Amino acid sequence: MKKALLVLLLATPMLAQTNTPTLSVREWRLQHERAILDELITLVSIPNVSSDRPNIQRNAEFLVQMMKKRNIPARLVSVPGASPVVFGEIKTPGATRTIGFYAHYDGQPVDAKEWASPPFKPTLRNGPVETGGKTIALLPAGKTFNPEWRLYGRGAADDKAPIMAMLSAIDAIRAAGLQLRSNIKFAFEGEEEALSVNLEKILAANKALFAADVWLVCDGPTHQSRQQQIHFGARGVTSMDIVVYGPRVDLHAGHYGNWAPNPADQAAQLVASLRDANDRVLIDGFYDDITPLTETEKSAIAAIPDIDGQLMRDLWLGQPLGAPAKLAELITRPAIVVRGFDSGRTLSQATSIIPSTASISLVTYLVKGMSHEDTSRKIIEHIQKQGFFVVDREPDGQVRSTHAKVAFVRVRPGGYDAVRTSMDLPIAKEVIAVAESVRGPVVRLPNMGGAVPLAMIERPLGTVTIGVPIVNHDNNQHSANENLRLQNLWDGIELMAGLLTM
């Protein structure tokens, strides 16, 4: 017990500086680590790929039970065709304001072959799997877990950990006899990884239910320095699938090579046309509508610890894009990412063909001022300017025979715009102050790089959002081997307790 505690002390240098309520939350957590993990493991065991509706429903119902077990009135709220938002509420006598806590319980698709352990069989490891972390058994109740151990599973970090942190914080607050001062609302979404296509509709149809002075959005990772981070917005997003067509069927590469156009070439040329050698996007008008950063935002960026060099070494990257600007600044600019490119077959599967099609999946991250509809339109116009005849459905033989280059472009539904909440609002300053009282100095990020549907919360409810993420930056979010570092969960419980009692 003493040895484990020592490790914990070394890993959390802010311990001595924190406040008394936080210490009592921590004391409670140290006694209940096994129970907290057991509940999280049960939650992560329920498969949560957004498109898997039956299991999404099982997740939602389990979350209702988790809240009801804590005497928090909870229920599912939805609109036809949507996965439910799990809603819970704690009314605080005499409170004059309401603070909302948002997280999502759905996850990205999984390819089980790529995982070191099954994505929905949560597995504890004594370190990151990339550096040889081995499967390890859970400790008995009452024991303290090594905080560098990690729990692997889809959704373990993104975004079930924050839900576990909020509800554990409620347990800790009650056990420590701390008092809430605001009304509290919880909203756990089930379609965030499917671009929150129904969130705005659900909120708009239930305005009073979801009304709050601020919604704290508990998604995304903390800073790469492991320092607590607060973000005041997120990039928007629009996604697009492009299929480029060659011959009707795959052709023998030798018999027809030099004569039959190759869609892999055409798709590669299209991708290459998107940006110049300095990674500046060459789509006409792409940067036109961007809202410049304020002086407060610029100085917040300047104060962010420079972790780029360390991150590059960790990620085996020789040279970042956009230097000398640092990561925190680069994510306040829009980005087009080729998230997938597929044509023919490669390596051991390669056959000597000219492929019939090439597919590209693009995801574009937008910043404040940009419209996702306009941006999608500009991208399509760019594809047309590269000589493609663009169609919005799979082209038939007639279309393909009569155009030199044909692209089927499908803008995915559910794109949304970026949000950047002013750091100078009183509630923004209060959240910073509470977080610093619990976790020491915080990183203030004008917007995070990932997309969160903040606009879909702010717009229907007329409220503001502030992001308070808790999970480790190296959680392999959206990839295989997603994981949660235990210390991040423990820190998250303390942070949530502070925000719940503000």
Add this chain to the structure above:
Amino acid sequence: MKKALLVLLLATPMLAQTNTPTLSVREWRLQHERAILDELITLVSIPNVSSDRPNIQRNAEFLVQMMKKRNIPARLVSVPGASPVVFGEIKTPGATRTIGFYAHYDGQPVDAKEWASPPFKPTLRNGPVETGGKTIALLPAGKTFNPEWRLYGRGAADDKAPIMAMLSAIDAIRAAGLQLRSNIKFAFEGEEEALSVNLEKILAANKALFAADVWLVCDGPTHQSRQQQIHFGARGVTSMDIVVYGPRVDLHAGHYGNWAPNPADQAAQLVASLRDANDRVLIDGFYDDITPLTETEKSAIAAIPDIDGQLMRDLWLGQPLGAPAKLAELITRPAIVVRGFDSGRTLSQATSIIPSTASISLVTYLVKGMSHEDTSRKIIEHIQKQGFFVVDREPDGQVRSTHAKVAFVRVRPGGYDAVRTSMDLPIAKEVIAVAESVRGPVVRLPNMGGAVPLAMIERPLGTVTIGVPIVNHDNNQHSANENLRLQNLWDGIELMAGLLTM
């Protein structure tokens, strides 16, 4: 019976012009179609992916049995580590020359999901599967099959059909009482689709056994006009796999997009750098060593029926590369084909990541004068000129961290050079004359587009090769749904009988 024969007559307008021995071969075949197909179906039922050694061995042993059944002495010839060449020989009393017949019995890899019927469960259809051809039962012995029906299966066309044609021709020759005038040798290779890595070694180690005045190479398709084609060479080939590296693990596209280099972009830029807007390859020195076409070859090309327009419509292509040159001329030039490009995931599988790697598989077809080793070297130098640090094994973190762009390039073993046999040789003129006596005017192609390891036959044996393909051009060779049009098999039997008796 009469109705079926009528269809046959319509489909073979050359019938009236052909010679008497051919008519007797045809008469025999008309009585034995079911038996010929039964034997071919049994042969195609044996899986023949080059890398599947146990089944390759089963194919080889079955071929030996097929020859022995015909009293043709046959055996397996190999070197350590190689799949066997099946060798058979017919000695003709008084013959002063030897004619060799080459084909291969191995096939390209299959992805059964992409096939309309299982690749190794040969299936007869009443037309091409792409135009709705339906599965159809075999007719009883003695009945005549509709010659437009097709047999589906890996290897049905490439390259088991020619083997069946040769051995059926032997049966027909004997049944019709026709005489051989030359010694005959058969060589059926088991590694052609694996780039014939051992063929030259096997021939060099058995020079006397394989000695012949000419080897007739029965691989590849006939002309797209369905006219008989003779080719006097084939392109050479060299294949290469390229892996481009990004971050150590897939990264969240939002959190790191704009900062982390994307290997999909780098790979696309590399592909785009390979050629200009007119499809001219931009690799330094790529075209330097090419032997120009002779006047005979140029006039042979000029005489080839222009099927490009029809082929484009069939293949749903809007505009060919290299116009106004026609296909027959374009394949006398080298081609680099991107046969596969893979990074991240697309369409329904797409996730919002920056991929960790991008893979490209290139196959380069060479023409007479080019060296495959030099060409591979020039491609690698081109990759280096695009700013890549090129390594010949999977790079470690140290290498990846210290270079902006890293490419692991692996030249596949087994590349070989092109061959172009002079059309003015006496044996070349004789083969043309025999083929025209059986099949009417033939297309003379200086080299075919696909690669066949002719150099590996010519070099160790000091002989020449001439290509006499029989299968339909639209056989989906190397792709899913490979198939053989029955009329091509029937014509092939007649052609082989003519060549066997020359």
